[in-house]
Amino acid sequence: KLMDGLLVTQQEEAHLDILEQQVSNHPDIQVLLAAQEKLENLMQAVYFAINQAVTGSCSSDCDSCGGSCPM
Template identity: 60%
Template structure:
């Protein structure tokens, strides 16, 4: 098979994924979260606090208990926000789809064709 054919097939796979329920749901949820001031502001505050913490760690600076507590509180607020929970659920579904795609590709490349841990690990159509 030629490189051009492989690239064409990869593009077709990408197009199929772009039309999947998983990506549609994820994109719709992302739009709704971005339009919800409370959820969006919460995400922005968490990302800012997380980035500041990571930067301090990379610079070898200690993280104070207050900073740890602030980050923990923001994380709890994220996890308890229904809209953000919906976003995380949609992201998990999309991630599962992509893991199935990667697994199936790996099986095809290595010559494997069975799911020793069950098809739930790679998608409903593995091995077929």
């Protein structure tokens, strides 16, 4: 309904909220979210390593590499 621009009743909205909470609290979803976060962290490290290899320096914000960039 919502995607078609139709109004959702309070009862339907409450039911959707309960379903969303149940899905969010499901152990398999928790495992998936933790794995997704680990993958995102890994990809950031990969992008950082590629950037270092290509440019030979850190990004414009020296905080990204520990603040040891030459001025």
